[in-house]
Amino acid sequence: MSTINGEATKAYLSKKSVHTSLWRQSLRRLLKNKLAVFGFVVVAFMFAACFIGPLFSPYTDNKINMAFMNKPPSLKHWLGTDVLGRDVLTRVLQAGRISLTVGLASMVLSVFIGSLLGIIAGYYRGIVDQVIMRIADLLLTIPSLPLLFIFGALLSEWKVPTDYRMYIVMLMLSIVGWPGLARMVRGQMLSLREREFMQAAIVLGLRDRRKLFNHLLPNLVPLLIVIATLNIGGAILSESVLSYFGLGVMAPTPTWGNMIDAANNMIDFQEHPWLWIPPGFSIFATVIAINIFGDGLRDVLDPKQKR
Amino acid sequence: MNSILDIEHLRTHFKTDDGTVRAVDDVSFQVRQGEIVCIVGESGSGKSITAMSVMGLVEGPAGRVVGGNIRFDGEELLKLSRNELRTIRGNEIAMIFQEPMTSLNPVLKIGEQLMEPLIEHRKLNKKAARKRAIELINEVGISRAEQIADSYPHELSGGMLQRIMIAIAISCGPKLLIADEPTTALDVTIQAQILDMLRKFKEESNMSILLITHDLGVVAEMADYVVVMYAGKVVEEGEVVALFENPKHPYTQGLLKSKPIINQRQEELYSIPGQVPNPLELVPSCYFHERCAHCMEICKTTQPALKEVGNQQKVACWLYEEATANV
Numbered sequence: 061m062s063t064i065n066g067e068a069t070k071a072y073l074s075k076k077s078v079h080t081s082l083w084r085q086s087l088r089r090l091l092k093n094k095l096a097v098f099g100f101v102v103v104a105f106m107f108a109a110c111f112i113g114p115l116f117s118p119y120t121d122n123k124i125n126m127a128f129m130n131k132p133p134s135l136k137h138w139l140g141t142d143v144l145g146r147d148v149l150t151r152v153l154q155a156g157r158i159s160l161t162v163g164l165a166s167m168v169l170s171v172f173i174g175s176l177l178g179i180i181a182g183y184y185r186g187i188v189d190q191v192i193m194r195i196a197d198l199l200l201t202i203p204s205l206p207l208l209f210i211f212g213a214l215l216s217e218w219k220v221p222t223d224y225r226m227y228i229v230m231l232m233l234s235i236v237g238w239p240g241l242a243r244m245v246r247g248q249m250l251s252l253r254e255r256e257f258m259q260a261a262i263v264l265g266l267r268d269r270r271k272l273f274n275h276l277l278p279n280l281v282p283l284l285i286v287i288a289t290l291n292i293g294g295a296i297l298s299e300s301v302l303s304y305f306g307l308g309v310m311a312p313t314p315t316w317g318n319m320i321d322a323a324n325n326m327i328d329f330q331e332h333p334w335l336w337i338p339p340g341f342s343i344f345a346t347v348i349a350i351n352i353f354g355d356g357l358r359d360v361l362d363p364k365q366k367r
Numbered sequence: 368m369n370s371i372l373d374i375e376h377l378r379t380h381f382k383t384d385d386g387t388v389r390a391v392d393d394v395s396f397q398v399r400q401g402e403i404v405c406i407v408g409e410s411g412s413g414k415s416i417t418a419m420s421v422m423g424l425v426e427g428p429a430g431r432v433v434g435g436n437i438r439f440d441g442e443e444l445l446k447l448s449r450n451e452l453r454t455i456r457g458n459e460i461a462m463i464f465q466e467p468m469t470s471l472n473p474v475l476k477i478g479e480q481l482m483e484p485l486i487e488h489r490k491l492n493k494k495a496a497r498k499r500a501i502e503l504i505n506e507v508g509i510s511r512a513e514q515i516a517d518s519y520p521h522e523l524s525g526g527m528l529q530r531i532m533i534a535i536a537i538s539c540g541p542k543l544l545i546a547d548e549p550t551t552a553l554d555v556t557i558q559a560q561i562l563d564m565l566r567k568f569k570e571e572s573n574m575s576i577l578l579i580t581h582d583l584g585v586v587a588e589m590a591d592y593v594v595v596m597y598a599g600k601v602v603e604e605g606e607v608v609a610l611f612e613n614p615k616h617p618y619t620q621g622l623l624k625s626k627p628i629i630n631q632r633q634e635e636l637y638s639i640p641g642q643v644p645n646p647l648e649l650v651p652s653c654y655f656h657e658r659c660a661h662c663m664e665i666c667k668t669t670q671p672a673l674k675e676v677g678n679q680q681k682v683a684c685w686l687y688e689e690a691t692a693n694v
Contacts, residue, residue, distance in 0.1 A: 256469040263422055264484045264535070265457035274483070278474040 096356020102349035110156030119147035140334035155314035163296035166233035174241030182249025196239035212307025282361035289354035377435035408596035461536035467528035478516030526557035605680030
């Protein structure tokens with residue numbers, strides 16, 4: 061009897077000693093959301109395929125091969141070849157690398173700018189807040205697509221080398237991406253800074269830097285993760301739109317956006333659907349998957365925002 | 368004993384749309400070294416705002432300290448820059464709050480929160496700070512300190528969290544500890560433990576405690592000196608024994624009368640009639656006159672001043688002005 065009790069206590073204690081950390085709880089709840097898990101699997105698959113897939117392709121050199129112009133899918137070229145005889149599957153995967161990188165990088169940049177400015181505006185209020193938020197408002201009042209078009213046109217006008225365009229597109233996307241984020245972060249900050257534990261932090265005589273980045277930032281992390289995830293989808297879409305119009309990343313560097321450009325051509329649209337369906341489907345699948353996953357994350361991490 | 372905290376004619380006002388609220392109106396008292404001073408009063412009497420004024424927590428467009436001096440250890444707190452004030456807060460003056468559950472950052476581990484003031488004020492490195500943090504957790508009587516240090520606030524009970532708050536407060540060896548209703552949110556058995564612990568640390572380190580409470584039981588248990596506040600003013604102050612044995616001000620008398628006495632069942636517990644006056648509608652008068660059984664004509668028109676009435680007891684009431692005048 062006593063041994064059974066002993067065992068039970070031991071089991072109880074060991075169970076107790078495992079921390080019911082918030083992250084672990086969240087992960088468990090996320091795993092219960094089948095749709096979000098599905099979204100994550102699709103996104104992960106896309107990343108893996110785009111970054112690892114081309115390594116196994118014999119066509120990565122993008123050699124122009126006039127003998128294989130516009131061939132439909134076959135065993136040799138799973139998704140056919142394009143007008144210059146290049147393998148479409150390989151190009152879609154290589155394009156994915158660029159599109160996903162642009163999406164990720166511009167998300168990281170806009171989350172960095174947006175959260176930093178949002179935190180500062182929300183914490184210090186007053187004149188700092190006014191200046192930052194009026195700039196954000198200004199950027200928000202201009203519809204982002206026309207703004208991006210103007211940027212893109214300027215890039216073409218200034219004859220920016222195509223190699224650099226990818227980085228400049230990232231920068232452009234984060235410039236239009238940060239204001240919304242900063243606004244949300246600032247709102248959260250305004251409420252967080254009034255919480256009792258912040259008063260306690262003031263009473264401890266902590267430096268502002270410590271209060272902002274050790275106390276307040278960790279409270280924002282769930283919100284930031286959710287926004288960041290959803291942002292990637294938006295950035296990929298914007299990049300595609302820009303590239304489709306020839307204002308973003310330009311050929312020969314492939315992106316999903318500039319590959320869909322093939323659909324502009326009536327003959328290609330009707331006769332060679334393997335040119336535009338794969339990149340189109342990739343954008344569709346990736347963005348939908350990211351949004352589903354982001355929504356799942358929001359339900360788990362940010363219960364206040366549940367609709 | 369020399370005084371560690373000297374508050375003189377402190378006035379803290381809040382501007383509202385309907386007018387100015389004089390939350391703290393010409394309050395003066397002292398806290399001497401190694402002494403426990405209790406501020407007693409109802410909700411809205413200005414006792415918490417007094418403490419917040421000392422800590423420099425009254426800020427923003429609405430509230431402002433509009434006058435008076437707060438001298439801590441000979442230094443004028445109201446004249447210090449933000450940065451100078453920061454080096455005093457948490458280091459030489461510490462504060463604990465009423466709600467331990469909300470006073471700790473929910474997303475940081477207990478250990479991290481204990482380490483912060485040590486790193487900030489004592490300039491310890493992370494390793495030394497963690498070692499000290501674990502010692503502190505042990506000192507406030509919590510076992511399994513290592514494990515507690517790695518827990519999040521939501522995993523602990525209110526009583527434990529208040530111990531942690533005390534550990535954080537005493538971590539830098541402050542000269543003054545301000546405790547704003549530290550036991551109000553806890554259940555009775557825990558209350559006594561927390562109070563005992565505060566007294567123990569006070570005895571060990573000879574710090575002073577400014578204890579804010581509305582619980583006269585806590586006052587009787589802890590205080591050396593009592594300050595009774597009403598509507599932003601000090602109405603009576605004195606040594607705890609003298610004040611409990613011989614309360615002068617009708618308000619203090621009422622407070623003591625409305626305290627339940629163990630083993631004596633009364634038909635109905637005494638309560639002071641009426642309510643605290645609306646702070647926006649105060650006119651020059653004794654603010655207690657509407658509720659006072661001994662109200663005289665002069666009480667309705669002129670404010671009594673705080674006067675000494677022997678044996679280190681001071682009271683602001685016309686009854687005693689007359690008495691002294693008549694003698």
